[in-house]
Amino acid sequence: MASPSTVPETPLLKDELDIVIPTIRNLDFLEMWRPFFEPYHLIIVQDGDPSKTIKVPEGFDYELYNRNDINRILGPKASCISFKDSACRCFGYMVSKKKYIFTIDDDCFVAKDPSGKEINALEQHIKNLLSPSTPNFFNTLYDPYREGADFVRGYPFSLREGVATAVSHGLWLNIPDYDAPTQLVKPRERNTRYVDAVLSIPKGTLFPMCGMNLAFNRELIGPAMYFGLMGDGQPVGRYDDMWAGWCMKVICDHMGWGVKTGLPYIWHSKASNPFVNLKKEYNGIFWQEELIPFFQSAVLPKECTTVQKCYLELAKQVKAKLR
Numbered sequence: 001m002a003s004p005s006t007v008p009e010t011p012l013l014k015d016e017l018d019i020v021i022p023t024i025r026n027l028d029f030l031e032m033w034r035p036f037f038e039p040y041h042l043i044i045v046q047d048g049d050p051s052k053t054i055k056v057p058e059g060f061d062y063e064l065y066n067r068n069d070i071n072r073i074l075g076p077k078a079s080c081i082s083f084k085d086s087a088c089r090c091f092g093y094m095v096s097k098k099k100y101i102f103t104i105d106d107d108c109f110v111a112k113d114p115s116g117k118e119i120n121a122l123e124q125h126i127k128n129l130l131s132p133s134t135p136n137f138f139n140t141l142y143d144p145y146r147e148g149a150d151f152v153r154g155y156p157f158s159l160r161e162g163v164a165t166a167v168s169h170g171l172w173l174n175i176p177d178y179d180a181p182t183q184l185v186k187p188r189e190r191n192t193r194y195v196d197a198v199l200s201i202p203k204g205t206l207f208p209m210c211g212m213n214l215a216f217n218r219e220l221i222g223p224a225m226y227f228g229l230m231g232d233g234q235p236v237g238r239y240d241d242m243w244a245g246w247c248m249k250v251i252c253d254h255m256g257w258g259v260k261t262g263l264p265y266i267w268h269s270k271a272s273n274p275f276v277n278l279k280k281e282y283n284g285i286f287w288q289e290e291l292i293p294f295f296q297s298a299v300l301p302k303e304c305t306t307v308q309k310c311y312l313e314l315a316k317q318v319k320a321k322l323r
């Protein structure tokens with residue numbers, strides 16, 4: 001019998017978490033993530049031409065879905081899954097049967113922290129999701145549940161239990177997730193700043209959710225994580241994750257759940273073409289100036305006791321106020 005010291009540590013949430021990857025390129029990046037990802041089940045959503053063969057590196061346990069699969073499974077409803085846009089990833093959230101989801105882009109690699117240690121982004125997301133959030137009162141020493149930190153003087157004891165964490169939003173070293181105008185004026189800017197913090201986004205505050213390094217509790221907030229319809233035939237692009245983030249945050253605030261941002265970092269390697277991105281984002285840059293005030297003022301009635309009811313109510317308000 002193996003002695004306790006040799007028994008391999010079972011990766012956290014090994015059978016309760018799926019890793020969802022949208023791809024229109026290839027999956028070579030998985031080699032670098034192998035030590036961290038291999039124990040987990042992958043759901044690969046292949047975008048673009050379904051006749052193209054996507055090679056999954058040996059040793060990974062995965063499901064792979066292309067557009068033909070999406071059309072077969074959803075029939076006429078397949079039109080709600082974006083085509084030729086990373087928003088297609090939310091199909092993976094739908095077919096998953098697990099409690100947690102981690103989604104990552106195929107141009108995101110393992111980053112190193114300032115000490116040079118490789119960052120297990122998945123492990124950090126799991127820690128973020130399994131520990132409470134503090135959206136109702138800001139803790140100036142950041143994450144109070146972290147080793148070596150705590151609540152500071154003046155923090156109400158009645159609030160120190162925190163609330164359930166629904167979403168963990170990770171960040172990116174190297175290529176930051178800038179919009180096209182910013183990328184055009186700062187083409188060589190790279191993010192080299194590693195901020196060693198995890199923050200709860202305060203209740204009542206929206207934020208720009210990026211889908212490239214993101215984890216969430218699918219059982220809690222899954223129905224609100226629909227990534228807006230973008231890509232082929234749509235007037236706006238690169239607002240899929242933003243849309244989901246705004247809907248999700250309004251609903252989390254209403255349901256009393258938390259959203260965290262900060263660690264973990266990944267290394268984002270490819271800058272997408274800013275001119276192509278400008279065309280995709282152009283309408284969205286105007287659209288969001290109308291959208292944000294809508295989401296900031298959205299109120300969900302107390303009868304909305306489930307995420308589904310919240311989302312349907314939000315949809316009703318969108319239809320009434322945003323068309």
Ligand SMILES: O=c1ccn([C@@H]2O[C@H](COP(=O)(O)OP(=O)(O)O[C@H]3O[C@@H](CO)[C@H](O)[C@H]3O)[C@@H](O)[C@H]2O)c(=O)[nH]1
Pocket residue numbers: 021022023024025046047048083084085086087088104105106107177210211212237238239240241270271272
């Ligand atoms: O038509 C497409 C284009 C891309 N993908 C896959 O989606 C991700 C992200 O693609 P990419 O790295 O090219 O785009 P970025 O600008 O860096 O991504 C940021 O913008 C958001 C787009 O809304 C995205 O979530 C952010 O990370 C890769 O895995 C591509 O392979 C696709 O499936 N279909």
Ligand SMILES: [Mn+2]
Pocket residue numbers: 105107268269270271272
């Ligand atoms: Mn990218």
